[in-house]
Amino acid sequence: MTSNTSFSTLNRQQTIKQMEQENFDLIVIGGGITGSGIALDAITRGLKVALVERHDFASGTSSRSGKLIHGGLKYLQNFDFPVVKETGSEREIVYNNALHLVYPIKMNFPLIKKESYNLVTLKAGLTLYDRLAGVKKEERHTIYNKKRTLQNEPLFNEKTVKGSGEYVEYRTDDSRLTMEVAKTAAEKGAVVLNYAEMTEFLKDENNKVKGIVVKDHVKGNIFTAYAKHIINAAGPWVDVVRRKDRPVSGKYMILAKGIHIVFDHNSLPVKSSIYFQHKGRMIAVIPVGNRTYVGSTESRYYGDMDDIHVKLSEVHYLLGCLKDMFPSLDLSVDDVVSSWAGIRPLIGEDGNNPSELSRHDEIFESDSGLVTIAGGKLTGYRKMAERVLQYIEKKESRLIQPTKTDKIKLSGSQFNHAGEMNSYANRIHGYYQELDLTEEEVNNYVMRYGSNTGKVLQTIASYRPDMEKKQRNILGELKYTVEHEMVSTLSDFYDRRTSYLLFDLEKVKRTLDIVSSEASSLLNWNNVQKEEEKRKMHYLIKKALNFKSE
Template sequence: MNSNTFSTLNRDLLLNQLEEETFDILVIGGGITGSGIALDAITRGLKVALVERYDFASGTSSRSGKLIHGGLKYLQNFDIPVVKETGRERDIVYKNARHLVYPIKMNFPIIKKESYNLVTLKAGLTLYDRLAGVKKEERHTIYGKKNTLENEPLFNSKLVQGSGVYVEYRTDDSRLTMEVAKTAAEKGATILNYAEMTDFLKDANNQVKGIVVKDHIDNKTITIRAKHIVNAAGPWVDKVREKDRPVTGKYMVLAKGIHIVFDYHSLPVNSSIYFQHKGRMIAVIPVGNRTYVGSTESLYTENMDNIMVNKSEVEYLLGCLHDMFPTLNLNIHDVISSWAGIRPLIGEDGKSPSELSRHDEIFESDTGLITIAGGKLTGYRKMAERILQYIEKKEKKAITPSKTDHIKLSGAQFNSAEDITSLTTLLHGRYIELNLAEEEIYQYVLRYGSNTEKLLQTISEYNAKDLNLEERNILAELAYTIDNEMVASLSDFYDRRTSYLLFDLDKVKRSLEIITSEMSTILRWDNKKREEENRAMQYLIKRTLSFKD
């Protein structure tokens, strides 16, 4: 056994640490919010634990629009503080995770009978540039109709009146979440996935002092004790609160959104596009040889652990695309993958649905359970800071700022895009015997960052086996993610660590048999476990293209 604190092979060690130590802060939930809290807390010198009932980012944090928004849409509601904070946070996330967060040109067309015209869009983008502290080279440009149609010939010339082009940032949301959690672990936090909180422990004064946890890998049950317990379970926060006491006052209202994926040749836009359709915002984002589109939004009251894409939702997005790009004639058979997610909005007893809050909020029960809910991917760092400051205030300590604004995440030891290119070239030369194209290594660097050499070393170990190059590479990638990124299931690997499930379904199908066999060997699965995993993965593959009527 190695000493890696983020290895599935070290679960016994982590379980012992969780049970034997008493923590300053225990976080329930391994999404971006909970992971961010763990990182902020450990950098303040606190003893920190985090448990996640499934995998990191297995809920909302892997099913977003995969954009680090600068807060432009909040301008419509004149939410100036949010625009300021979100714009600045976007820049911090970019600096601290440069291999996972990329600036992209976003084309915002002005559409007849929608909210914006050339004057209001110019005013809005100018104000946004100033409030969000946008760098000079990334400030917006306004185009008239002629230049707009030259920039994007696919636009509907009868609808589009002009456009504004500004910079947004695209990310891999699930990897960003995982790297935040991993960075916290590298700094000393004790973090474990597949560890479900099943009950609270309370002292004689009815104050929460710990939790009971079921380990879903080895079916063990442990108890963890902590001074403060933070419920950061995203859409599931009320499920956690119910184990403490009945939920009153503020409660979660769930909003569902879906995205659909096309082969790039089916939707060959020249750049990313953010357009209004009957008041709703729709994003069209090209990523390599794919283009994804979203999102819908509707209230959701069904099973949170099995969120299906409805056929009507796909048809709605196809209708939006047809209006914007009428020459493409896209239909449901052109969709090659999809995903659905939910985000928690905050409702309150006595308030109407129109008063739902989209901001993050903190509330505490009389037993001392601290809950944080709401918020956005971009604002995870500030949410963490607010929780830690809340705890400082509770302990009557001096309120201190977060230190995470200058902490680079695991794998993010870069200061510029040029550093990423330089590392790619260096690794290509150093591992020339692996017969990897420079572009292949570049894609690995965009996924694993400055940790990529560890992956290439693992590929070297598999090089002597009787495998074709694709089999060798993906088996090594699996082994690397088990030992360095806490992969414990097929879906961890195919979905949240590599996104092959969302963007390369054929690769999943080609490799599933050998990946299942290799995981069975490394993790010592018996035949029953192997069959369970295979069935679960087959279901996920089917679900990406099965739309509920």
């Protein structure tokens, strides 16, 4: 199967047919980073793999994280050394395999009066972190005194900041990283489908799971798929899936909610990324382009898992943290230009105290043979996949080929180092001169689509040359993502493929009419479907800017 057809929305019917006709070794339920990672690991070990996702890839937790590939510094506080070691080495692998989506940023960690870190513990922590995480020599930490700290970041509160440490973190686009993992799995031969909801399990005469019934949410059809092993990797929804097998007992999910709010960089003009403690809680302030985002609060969540809102009280809490840290800024709710909220599953257990929640990933199996993986973090997705495959090996009492994903470059990341990526950007900028794109515009495309940017620009060039440039660019992007990135809805495009919903709401509002018209022509929507898609986008725009009072 060629990469041109294996990840196109225009190819759904062929994909469904393949899912119905083949017998798989593994069916994965869930197209977040965990499920996509499992599909990629399994297909590259020679297994036959299918993956179904009831909404879009990364539409749950995997597009609502803090967008950092953490080295695991915060685990040091709990003396969780193995996690720091694993996370540090994983971060390097994710960086090498997704150069266009993962990049190093300097993180400024201020020492603040009355918080838990002091100069000695920060120095010791960062030194240990550099060692455990295998940090490259040029990326090791630096400690600064108060004077130098305030020079580095003049906005800091000089009454409370006593000094700082600077270390390297890696920023990412979490939803694109997830989609590229799923796409790479498809390019390697996995049968992957979004908007395909597992509605019930099929069982054999011994009451063991042998397949699933799936509803195609695009056409409304029902179909079945069969496999030796079924893996439930539905993130916060794993218990919803487990209940379709049998009542949940033993381990269960407890949901934690995090929020992020976005400002124009001029409103919050920090010089670098900052990670600071406020009354014991960690707050991240991350500049990206002409925006700065801030998060996150973590609280127990009991509401609708499919429609998570940022509350006004949560925004006020973060504004209060920012006021204490940057007293010269006078930020208000009106300065927030977008926001997002997400949930992640922590693992509780019958009979255990809620304070004993596990933040680690765990695998458990029901009597019917359904294997569930829960918990975990974005950074560790590859290791989670490896552990699932090791579990399957034990179940089958046979050795499967060893994992290869540490060396597999993701779709769009066919570069050996950052220099290669920069020359690629210069080369295609010259090649597509007639598009009249600035260097910055081409670089932005490369940071999103990587080595697939040539195809994106080719698609843009296929539109009428007399078309207004901004319109032509966004229509070309839309068409590319429908044909090569399984975009089926406007929110797939505006939120998870481009992040315009999170970082450029004005562009969404400005282009919504022309994009919805083009999408209905590409995807054969009738007028009712088109209006419904527009309605959903208006709702998401409103949700990003309006906060729920309690």
